[in-house]
Amino acid sequence: MKPTIVTFPQLETERLILREFRLDETDQMALFRLFSDGRVTRFYNVETFTEPEQAWRMLQRRHSRFWQGRGIRWAITLKGHDELIGSCGFNSLNKKQNAGELGYELARPYWNRGIMTEAVTAATEYGFDELHLKRLEAWIMPENRASANLLLKVGFQSEGIFQGKGYWNGRFHDLELFSLLQEQWQHR
Numbered sequence: 001m002k003p004t005i006v007t008f009p010q011l012e013t014e015r016l017i018l019r020e021f022r023l024d025e026t027d028q029m030a031l032f033r034l035f036s037d038g039r040v041t042r043f044y045n046v047e048t049f050t051e052p053e054q055a056w057r058m059l060q061r062r063h064s065r066f067w068q069g070r071g072i073r074w075a076i077t078l079k080g081h082d083e084l085i086g087s088c089g090f091n092s093l094n095k096k097q098n099a100g101e102l103g104y105e106l107a108r109p110y111w112n113r114g115i116m117t118e119a120v121t122a123a124t125e126y127g128f129d130e131l132h133l134k135r136l137e138a139w140i141m142p143e144n145r146a147s148a149n150l151l152l153k154v155g156f157q158s159e160g161i162f163q164g165k166g167y168w169n170g171r172f173h174d175l176e177l178f179s180l181l182q183e184q185w186q187h188r
């Protein structure tokens with residue numbers, strides 16, 4: 001990855017502001033509400049949160065990953081409302097391979113309004129145009145059709161299902177890999 005980012009890159013779309021996570025109680029509690037919903041964590045490699053402390057640790061991880069150049073997670077807000085309603089971005093950035101791995105989650109009242117399509121499109125554009133990444137990928141549980149449809153809509157393609165690829169909560173899980181290359185994005 002060529003540029004070293006010195007300020008957090010806030011993004012704007014038609015309806016959204018994608019901003020930096022703040023290490024404060026407001027973002028902590030918004031993240032806690034998000035991850036304490038079992039429908040949000042159903043297809044996720046995290047346990048459903050039961051304590052606000054878990055949200056605080058996630059907030060710190062996401063914050064420090066950016067400042068160490070290892071990932072970027074944007075807090076998703078609706079324009080005119082500063083409240084965090086979800087998040088998207090790169091869980092990891094592989095500088096040698098110019099690759100990034102996408103992750104995202106949205107609070108349930110906001111599902112099915114095209115919000116994550118808008119947010120992931122902005123993150124994807126940033127990854128290819130500003131970070132000059134060559135490849136983006138996303139690993140999802142094959143049953144998570146909302147996630148698959150979102151990725152297909154943005155332009156990702158399925159590379160297939162990898163059996164037993166994930167392990168969490170004491171079980172192995174099949175995972176489906178989706179990818180998008182910079183040249184595919186440019187010629188979409």
Ligand SMILES: CC(C)(COP(=O)(O)OP(=O)(O)OC[C@H]1O[C@@H](n2cnc3c(N)ncnc32)[C@H](O)[C@@H]1OP(=O)(O)O)[C@@H](O)C(=O)NCCC(=O)NCCS
Nearest residue numbers: 040104105106111112113114115116117140146147149150
């Ligand atoms: C996956 C998720 C982020 C989608 O966000 P969203 O804002 O509701 O998605 P969008 O409204 O942009 O919809 C994208 C596409 O997926 C489709 N879709 C949305 N929910 C769906 C569902 N439950 N089943 C099937 N398709 C669905 C939409 O119809 C849309 O396609 P279309 O425009 O062709 O109809 C949201 O469901 C979520 O946060 N889930 C829990 C967290 C999660 O699973 N994260 C991903 C881990 S890999």
